Amino acid sequence: MIAELRGVTKTYGKVAALADLTLALEAGRVTAILGPNGAGKTTAIRLLLGLTQPTKGTVALFGADPRSPAVRRRTGVMLQIAKVPDTLTVREHVHLFCSYYPSPMTVEAALAAADLTAVAGRRYGHLSGGQQQRVQFALAICGNPDLLFLDEPTVGLDVESRRGFWQQVRQLASAGRTIVLTTHYLEEADALADRVVMLSAGSMVADGAPHEIKARVAWRRIRCVTALTAAAIGAIDGVVSVRRDGSATEIATADAEGVARQLLTRDPQLSGLEVAGARLEEAFLSLTSSQAGRQTQDSRPMADVGGPR
């Protein structure tokens, strides 16, 4: 077991961010931790990194205290919240972080791996948002860590950069690294993770391979082009969520046949009708909505790169 939370409860004042969570991560796998805001993802990551201590329970990385220097030398971290000092160059930042590790990549190799060679001499403050994100990725991987934490690694990246980033993560995974990923983008979890852990209100609501989680959900997805408004569709019995995707509309429901029949009755002009199995996104909704109520549905960000997989 590379990383382990055992019976961990973490409370801030009276609020329980995590309630009796047990989670073990095996070596060589990509695990995505998903959940709406406030589900406890960040707390789980902070506990695993030894940045905060559990109120109850134990946390271990490589069988030891996550704060121990030997553990940290085997760990690479990319945190969404970090703002890197502006006045050092990309190469200087990477050079310094390489020196923290016993057997790091060469500076040039780390720069190349994060696609930063062309801007290596530029100061961090003069980089674009995507380049800054890649610097943080370089800082996470430059030490050749066995265990890599990526907290919301692709927030704010465009579609192309995100795909490029996924490629890099897959390469690291195939080289045997253990990767823990949190993300708002469910498609990202679907594309990268061997295992998905879903948190809601501080507890685990699902744990399994993406296809297993999707199979647990009876919902299906209807896609069509219709003149009906979202409100009108939402009023149909059995509709769980409605979403516009370009000219098309996507509807999640447990009763695909019944809803499709209703749609065709109400809009004879309806075209392009498709019915497909649930995506991770619908699975996520169905698994978290029972716990956290319907607000999870409205507050969740949409996957912005789409298409059925």
Add this chain to the structure above:
Amino acid sequence: MSAPTVVTVGTAAWSPGRTYALEAKYEFLKLLRMPGYAIPSIAFPAMFYLLFGVMFGRGTVGGVTMPTYLIATYGAFGVIGASLFGFGVGVAVERGQGWLTLKRASPMPPLAFFVAKLVMCAIFATAVVFVLSVLGVAFGNVRMPSAVWLRLGATLVFGAIPFCALGLGLGYLVGPNAAPPIVNLIYLPMSFLSGLWIPFEILPAAVKAIAPFLPAFHLGQLALGAIGAGAGAPAWSHVTALGGFTLLGLGLALWGYRRDE
């Protein structure tokens, strides 16, 4: 930009010593390239000294000429500024922006972060003292035996330590946006009330009564003592007071660090 050293792979060659050296080097470069820090840290004490110490500084005080006296006090003023801003604002900003969190999660030896900042403050403190000394000799006709110069320089540079500790404490108490104005609100009045701008001897009695409660007063007096112009209290009393302020700063920082956890 020099090419980076290629890091050879191998556990045996690795030692944290190199991390300390690089951490200090990059901390220094980072601040040197930050015009908002590097320029005021050196230029303000130099400008004040030229104005009040050299152009308008007439007569003698505490047994030495005014330009000589004010080298010690503006030296203290400069060292305190470099320390309070370097540590206070530096830590507040890096903490507030999450950079300190990433550093804590990294394998960086925690002490390296603080040692680097301390080294950086010592370098800036040395630079301030050097610039003031050159100005004093060139324009203020300041003449002292070299042993006295060295004693003054060493007193001022080591005198940075309590203010680094206080800055660290402040850095853990205040947010990144509030830090610069708050540090200024402490730094500037404290410097005046401690007799760093206008000699302590000619300050009103009410101010003289407050001064001993301020850390800047004690460093000012130690620096003046180094050139034989102190107000008379023994050096150990000032050292003790500064030691107390050092512990206060470290205590606040420790409390803030725990609170972050």
